[in-house]
Amino acid sequence: MAIAVELHPALIRVYYDPFTDKDNPAFDQPFAIKDPTPSIDNLALPKRIEKADKTSSRVTAAPGAAKVKIPEPKSYKGPSVKQIQASMQGNQLINTTSIKPDEIEIVDTLGVGSCATVYRGFWQQTEVAIKIINSKKSTKQVETLRDEANFMVTMRHPNVVPLFGAWLNKPVLFLVTEYMARGDVYGILHNDDIVIEKKHVRSMALDTCRGMTYLHSRNIIHRDLKTLNILVDQSWHIKVADFGLARQIEDAVLAQALTACGTTSWTAPEVLREQNYTLNADVYSFAVCLWEMATRQEPFADLYAPQVVLAVAVEGKRLDLPESVPNTLSEIIKECWQEDPTKRPTFASLVERFSKIEFEDPSHPTPWSKKEEAAKKQQVWQPTAIILEE
Numbered sequence: 001m002a003i004a005v006e007l008h009p010a011l012i013r014v015y016y017d018p019f020t021d022k023d024n025p026a027f028d029q030p031f032a033i034k035d036p037t038p039s040i041d042n043l044a045l046p047k048r049i050e051k052a053d054k055t056s057s058r059v060t061a062a063p064g065a066a067k068v069k070i071p072e073p074k075s076y077k078g079p080s081v082k083q084i085q086a087s088m089q090g091n092q093l094i095n096t097t098s099i100k101p102d103e104i105e106i107v108d109t110l111g112v113g114s115c116a117t118v119y120r121g122f123w124q125q126t127e128v129a130i131k132i133i134n135s136k137k138s139t140k141q142v143e144t145l146r147d148e149a150n151f152m153v154t155m156r157h158p159n160v161v162p163l164f165g166a167w168l169n170k171p172v173l174f175l176v177t178e179y180m181a182r183g184d185v186y187g188i189l190h191n192d193d194i195v196i197e198k199k200h201v202r203s204m205a206l207d208t209c210r211g212m213t214y215l216h217s218r219n220i221i222h223r224d225l226k227t228l229n230i231l232v233d234q235s236w237h238i239k240v241a242d243f244g245l246a247r248q249i250e251d252a253v254l255a256q257a258l259t260a261c262g263t264t265s266w267t268a269p270e271v272l273r274e275q276n277y278t279l280n281a282d283v284y285s286f287a288v289c290l291w292e293m294a295t296r297q298e299p300f301a302d303l304y305a306p307q308v309v310l311a312v313a314v315e316g317k318r319l320d321l322p323e324s325v326p327n328t329l330s331e332i333i334k335e336c337w338q339e340d341p342t343k344r345p346t347f348a349s350l351v352e353r354f355s356k357i358e359f360e361d362p363s364h365p366t367p368w369s370k371k372e373e374a375a376k377k378q379q380v381w382q383p384t385a386i387i388l389e390e
Contacts, residue, residue, distance in 0.1 A: 099165035159211030161241040180231035197362035206354040207238035225285035272313035280341035287336030
């Protein structure tokens, strides 16, 4: 069964969608694997977890912080919040891209979250990432996975991680997405072995803005934009991922119905204060990401989540900008994390600005490993003796 997906003509050559191309010889054909996928109950989940204050999707208001009451809109005549939410329920879109558990093969673990585990595996002889959630945990988490799938199945952009398909039947629920071999930007930035030069930072920021421009053009707020959700493929292409907290906004007025979420260190002050917010909240989050890329430091590393809320949402504080950060980047960071959301630039305008920024050419076209370079230099070239006979 095929699904109709809107594609810009310029993207047709970039992306190949097996679900819409009937000329594909493997179209609608079952793929046999040697070992069936284990049940979710039999999966050995690693015990490694991230810091609680960096992964919590719900923030706690700081002591003494004022809770702002948002009035009901008076002039909005469109569909109600409940009507839009109802239209988004179910898995009509997912049925057309269903991938059965026996079609995938799990190889190893990529990461563990609070309600899901991401694995590297294979589907139709293609290396993929498989996000599995235990449906026994809560109905709300199952709904979150379905929301994520319904959004991602329509995403087709070079800087957005595509969804290949999903299985949303209990007890096993999973998404199958493109495998990003180099992991997330967060891990790369905090790896001392990897050299990242100014032009590399520009490229990472530009690709991120391109992906976010696409999402915002479809009225989608990511709501959890951070370097952990910006992934890198083998060729160093940057793609925005993880729409587990994304919601579509049919009208700006509906933004007030959205609840506070995201990861505290990257979250906009208006979101932390549980005020109404719009697409501009993602621009603030990008400012923190760009700060990370430019400094290679962890944002608010010495503060706990409630302290970050107090500093950012109540006291209006921002991260310190070292003198080592180029002025062109510092200016963009300051504009993006302004207190007034309406004064923050759009991602479309940021794409134009990053495209015009010029830095000196790096020693390597992409970020590189110091260890690998050192190993190459230690290799001694030994010429082969050639004997010429008279």
